[in-house]
Amino acid sequence: MQQTSTVMSPPVHLGLPLEAPKPAEGCGVCAVLVRQRDRAREEFDHSAVTDADVELRNHPHGERG
Known part of the structure; x- marks a missing residue:
């Protein structure tokens, strides 16, 4: 007979959410991602907001604020 653990x-323990990433100045890709994120926020699509934030963080621009 198998014993069940109770x-x-x-x-x-979860950390605080990350701040929304800032787009690189003059980058068209970043601008599009920000528009997508803003639209998703307006539609309460939190998954799409997170997806856009991840894309912004991973978009290659080196150091930015």
Whole structure:
């Protein structure tokens, strides 16, 4: 007979959400991603907002604010 454990797992600790990334000045790709993110925010599509933020963070521009 198999014994079932009734012990709870430890709590999950989440950090604070990251700030929204800022687009690189003069970059058309960044500008489009910001528009997509803003539209998604207006439509309460949090998944699309996150997707746009990830794309902005990963878009290659080196250091930016």
